[in-house]
Amino acid sequence: MQHPSPAGPAPRTRLARLGGLIARHPRTWVAAWAVAAIACFAVAVGGVTGESLFERLHSGAPTVESESSRAQDVIAQSQPALETLTLQVTGADLGDAATVAAGQRAARAVAEVPGVNEVRSPLLAPGGLSDRSVAPLLLGGSPAAGGFVTVVDFRAGLSKPDQDRAEQAAEAALLEVASAVDGQGSVGSTSKVITAITSTVERDLLRGEGIALPLTFLVMVLVFGGFVAAGMPIVGAVVAIGGALLSLFGFSHAVELDATVVNIVTLLGLGLSIDYGLLTVSRFREELGERAHRTPTREEIAHAAERTVATAGRTVLFSGLTVAIALAGLLVFEASIMRAIGVAGVSVVLVAMVVAITLVPALCVLGGRRLARRATATTSDVGVFSRLAAGVQRRPVAVIVGVTVVLVTLALPTLSMRLTSSGTELLPKDAQQRVFFEQLARDYPALSAPEVTVVAGSADTAAVQDWAAQFAAEPGVEGVTVSPLGPDHQRVDLRVAGRPTSDEAQELVATVRAARAPFETLTTGQAAGQIDFLDSMSARAPYAVGLVVLGTLVLLFLMTGSLVIPVKALLLNVISLGAALGVVVWIFQEGHLEGLLGFTSVGAVESLVPFLVLAFGFGLSMDYEVFLLSRIVEFHRHGAGNDRSVSLGLQRTGRIITSAALLIVIVFAGFVAGDILIIKQMGVALVAAVVIDATLVRMLLVPATMTLLGRWNWWAPAPLRRLHDRFGITE
Template structure:
């Protein structure tokens, strides 16, 4: 017990930054990445391009003809260009004379431009120097909006290999741009301003995820406590699973801190894994405490008012042997599902899989060691109903929802009804699951950047307003890259660019062909958003039309999405086969049956299909956009279906183990199948329902956050649990077991021999 206290205290101290670097300081964020063409091309561009990221100030309500506006921009630009880390300044006015050495060549290019022509104007490929803008007839300045009431100043930093120096340079440029904008506001020639840069976006995404994590915990923990008070009719008994959950979260965060030193850890991993760990820990603690109270009730004579130490010890021992085995099996089934994520190539899935495995280990360990210790330490108050039971409403709810179910009751009657109407129940359940799954046929995947943030977030608003006023500043969706910078390669690049204009959805580009460091590249703009199906189609067409004379890459946000989807598709059947096979083996060792494991896998697949259908209906079709306050995306985030399949399958098997272990226990005692199903459902039905309520509360608590990807994960897992704990576990499973009757326990003779020697029993 003391070891757990020291360990958990140290975990929170290390992960929150009380000692050393905090976990959140080590997180990364950005477009999904796979070690394929798009990722490789992005790395090459980062090395070859002479400039790094940019910082842009958006000036609104501008008096363009005021001399103070021109003077202030010119003086500020001169100061910025004097910095060693600034490569270029783009302004809507010409730069002053004399100029720093690094801008003299640029001055020669712009000397003959008319007043208010930009110094240079970008069609900025990620990590590249923006080219000089080609004037159109009539000339229009891309750094002045169409209404001529807004202007932009953009500063391009030099490419840096030292991240600390780049961070310092970015902060310095932001400070200078802010000072300039404030001076313009003070002079009355600018109404308001906003500053935007890529590094701020990443920092804001991490900060928003951290905020959503706190929001989720603040919502989930109190709701879980309320449910457990109703289940146990006492605060002390209800608090034990929460104590185990808090300990598990601390230990899990420490493991993720260690993991962040081994692999790049995306910020979303923390929220995804925390929500899983919180739900599992509470569920496992609930199961252990409930089984302990049941064992004490069976050991105690009706005339006894107190519980002896011997009875407590015996009850704890039996609880560990029975419920502890169930927790172990449940953890193994979930671990198998999460292990499937490690088999995929995308690093974010590997990180989630490894972090999820560590959380499962912690949750199982806490439930089988810490919670029993707390049971012994808490003593008799865990057994007796507390003050909440004296409240009439709570007392009535506890009688219906409490963990100590009578020998016969609502679930016994429900099992009898499903047995008598098993055909109707099976057909009805499958029809409902099929109807819920129908929208999944329209499933589309997307990968957002600033759209990850809520619409009300200042950084997203700044980016949206900037690109609306100055569309030329938006980076092109795709960057085409060729190896080589010789004349033939440049000619091939020009031809490739011309060919790209014939691809549906590709706009005629003003982006020039640029060469540096032995590579040549150009930007490709799409008429739709970068995460649209049209953009991913353009990537595939662009790659097919690449010149065969040299090595080429198509990179950018839609290219990364294409590589991500291809990586998933390449390994999907291998992962599904491994996970299904391991689950079948594990459930066979638990039950000794061949049919029960097969049936469990099939029903879980149906349940997950229904969950994906609900997610498409809610998010991709936008039906819950008003209720959950989000802007309808072009599809589900690319990682969502895989996470829902992995986590949802594991959680579904969690409840399968809860129910089937009880049914198997009664069957091994010699009861016929129909009676074993009825008794197993009666004894476990309340716990499954209570555990599901807690899981749904936890997941919806995280859905209350602002990040769209967290909303999708929270709602998806809540729906998966709700469908599985009601339609599947309480109706479909008993009905199919009643239909199969004694055939449920069939296995070939060789497998019966294997189970007799290797099967796991109480």
Template sequence: MRHPIAVADEPAAATPVQVDGRLAALGRFCHRRRRWVLGFWLLVLALGVLIGGRVFEGSVTGTSAGGSESARGESVAAASDSARGTVVAVVDGAPVGDPAVRAAVTAATGRIGKLPGVASVTDTYAAGPALTATDGRASLVSVRMADGSTDAQLKAVTRELDSIRAGGVRTTVGGDLVLEREVKDQTAGDTRFGELVTLPLTLIVMVLVFGGLAAAGLPVIGAVASVGGALLAMFGFSKVMDIDTSVLPIATVLGLGLSIDYALLMVNRFREERGRGAGTAQAVERTAATAGRTVGFSGLTVAVALAGLFVFTSPVFRAVAAAGVSVVVISVAAALTLVPALLGFVGHRVKAPTAPVPDEGFFTRTVRRVQRRPVPVVLGCIALLLAAGAPFLGSQWRNSGAAVLPTSSAGRQVTEAVGQRFPQQAPAPVTVVVGADRNTAQAYAEDVVAKLPGVSGIRSVTPVTDRVSTVEVLVHGDPQGGPAKSVVGELRADRGGLTTYVTGDAASVVDFQHEIATRGPWALGLVAAGTLLLLFLMTGSVVVPVKALLMNVLSLGASLGALTLVFQHGYLSGLLGFSPTGGLETFIPVLVFAFAFGLSMDYEVFLLARIKELRDQGHTCSRAVELGLQRSGRIITSAALLMVIVFAGFAAGQMLMVKEMGIALAVAVAVDATLVRCLLVPAAMTLFGEFNWWAPAPLRRLHQRIGLKEHMVLPPIPAALPAHLPAQRTEWETESEVGQGAERAGAVG
């Protein structure tokens, strides 16, 4: 039986033995220079807060497949149009012919036409019935803002439109410029809301885990500092590439989750070292040498998963890759520098555990039950995961447009009102940008476009310049459905001898799907190769990495299936507070795969490294799996719980894209940390037995030369304890950080 250990601030009876290695040296430096390190991170946080709003201001809204025909067509049309964008007001609630309404509208348009930054303004009384609703009780006022107009000028126009109130009408202001502003404001608001919800809940959970506020507060402080660094990094990237607004909360949620998890590992290891009798400085050094290795290896696995996004050409994927990898680096840096510095200030107040976690417990019993029936468990888990992922096979991908905003959004209300009541003004499902004058474009529309199957008519042929025109094409059925996509293909197959670009929402979806189909396998291959290499270097096996890869894919399938059920079919939409759009946002499944894959490999490393170390110590494969899960199960569960809290906090926001990412990642982490790690992995490893560690002879020799070790042997802590207390076990003294996962989470309270 192990007795409690009295821990002084610093042991004075013997001189500590210095730990070798760069990470240990980094820990010593950060502890000695903790005021400078803390000052640096406070500066990072302050700068991040100051420029946080500017990051959202400099972001762009709307996504397109980079370099695709639809993106090029939009660029050609935009370059030919001198306007910055439009502001559209729906004047509703009274007959359009009411003299009072007419007077109010014409007076407002007269004033707006004189405002700076306005290129043109049109109302139904000047333009005719095209701007009148089909029921005659609403009309549109359309304002085109000049290129170079300012936000202040846009706000002045919005105020004038809002002032149209005569005759009992109500005015709702929207348009593409208003939508862009609302998307940025709502995304920034959801990000702040997610942080405000997540951090207090995380703190409460960690107080329960650690049994004290001092230890629990350190990961939260590290997470806040990491977010400041993430904002700085994204602000820098926004100067050299377009950062889509939706990228910002995605990168923020990743940074929060990772930094909390990494700080959790560091603080837990510090507590262990204090429990063994190490002083504050020595415990920091030993923590950096062990937990720091885990943090670095974990960050590398997540970064490899995100790096696969660089294969794609779409700006949104490249922006997420750049922002995501930088956030991983910042989270690792905060864990390796800020947390040791903070421990130098408050480490003496952190409660130390009195004994390691026992080798018998809940996870050991669970593994033994699994090992008695490994075949049914494997087949049952695989069947369950396949069934959960099956709905994704019928998923539909869409550009949601204004539907990403909540129903209370004025911009969304105007867009929906235009689509339902002003069919002539609603965006056409397919638009063809023609490099020709109006007459040539008209002939092309009549002779080629109108005769294609699936085309229900030509709405308009509009000259943009003398050499560029647009043809708006109407299609049968869903504007982004199968018939519309077929029309896109037909238009691209027969261009009538002209230079044309087929654009619109349907074309954009087609281009996204084509990019994913052609570049996705390369991205997947890059991620798979990097993951297999890392796991081989860690384990020396070719079987375990392949098995881990397949299990992660099954886990991700379940997440994507849940995503389809919730956001395409509308299950739980009322509870989650959104209106389903009938499909998934085009780029979300790819981002879910990249993020969830990286996080799943994170937990895979925690478990496999511990099992591998126990096996190397001479345990049988079955016993190594038992002890490995017992000693790492609770840290995986604790880390997963914190991740789910972070993702759920962001899913509680209003932006549909952020909600999709939050729900998908929360499901992925929960499934992976429970069903996969606690049941499927032990059952599969039991079936494979010693074959788990097989590798061809040449690869075994290669691993002996260049293999990575996820643990290091620490020098013993000099005795500085009362004589009646027994010495610590050598095995406990030299255990690896990953292998001690269970003790880190379990030796709490």
């Protein structure tokens, strides 16, 4: 049975005219993109402007304007945060007077380093090592254990070059202190942690691309059966990466850009570029297939380019816009990191989209005769995917029930999800700075930041002490201290056993905030910051979801002319993403596959991950939905019945969707192979989302539901049908 062929005279739409322009000047387009790519890499990575993107990255827990941030502002006014450097020494001979004297001389030399404001060390105590005031700086509170810490505070207001020089000189001087007392020393600081995270991110990015690009090239050689066709999407992806890095470099001057943003956004651009390139090259070869068994003329290659940009280009535009809409939902949130990811992500999607409809077609035109050698005369309407569609269409209800049960089972762990905001735990367990701070927290608990801090708006220390005493008996509380904070405030530090964001710490925050006080109180700390962040995200989530849902519904309606298909697509994506998050909880929160994936569970999922997975995963799911729907709609508009359109659409796109999914899984395997915990969690989540979507949803649920709905798939109220007739986007 023959279907009405969608082929015909080249449509003279704007996209078709763009394809014709590219066909007439392919070398100009390729040269322009080559120059642009070189410039992008030179600026973003090469540091031709004086610094590279990776030198401008930051790291820290996500924050929003809240009670916690207001408390931090009050603390900063009276106790400005100073850059510090901490030395831990073990195995020192503190019982020998000559050794201690040598250590004292070395410690005084640290204080003489330009830029150093103060040195806190038991070696410099007026009463010597037996002075009770320095017990918190001694391992076990006594010199007998042979361990101590020395903390260097730098002067406020140092320029970055002066700060860097001061830290380097102070670190060298601190290590001399360890040597003078015959001990082993290690140095750590917040800036060193940030450097460790950003350098690990950079290494992870190089490793991820090192894994993704060669493997995707090999897979595409198998898909296309030739090196030329396989190389075109890869070239497009490399150019898109350059554009992604440049856009991130630009955004780093406008907002503080978290180190993890780079990997997330760049690999998304890489994955989308490969997907779009695969679709474009496949469609170009299909168009050339109409002229198989002979070498195509320049006019025929130009015609194929016009058709490719008009059809595959339209699909790419729809897909890119759906992904951009999903990421634009992040702009609704208050947290600056979410907005940064949203803006950077949208820009990267746009770069990938433009590359796919300009550079890749230009490469196709230049390699047109080589591509034509392997083009087939007619794409078969019968194959693996049409037979799969036929099997699904015979038992659509059974398929829907079976697949839904599987997806709901996978999603069940999501109900027990716990969220956290890790610090040094983001680094691998054996990372030097993580080991340093875990040892510091264990051996010198008085030096670690209190889990919960309350800023009390009272000048009466005794009154605040009386009020704070009630919290000493709360679960997990190990200490309560009150100290003046400027002339009008008191600072209450509450120390809690366990991690800074433990259940006990979060419950204590809730208890403190609920407690009545005769003065104003502001509660802060890592647990309080996480609570405020999640409250802010929850408050803004309905607006973000509404924006994404509305934008997606409108776009898919303009594409299909149906109201049912967009609603169905949204519902299927929700189930699919729930299953992907369930996989993340099962692995990372419950601690499964630690050895295989190379991580140590912190008993929770990073707080950013669910929101980013919903945004990125939704975008990628809609990406494949658009790939499939574009061909189903194309055949349906040319007269094929509902079931026939579904079968043909799946047959024509099944290989592309499967290949694209495999390629993007390879790309996100770079996330999984990374050392940063949040990146690894994102990698697993997106791999799960893509695999679930490209197999269970796209190959089974979509054809099953479209078969069951039949002609209702194409239903829309009469006013909306008239609206689509006027504004709908077709070829």
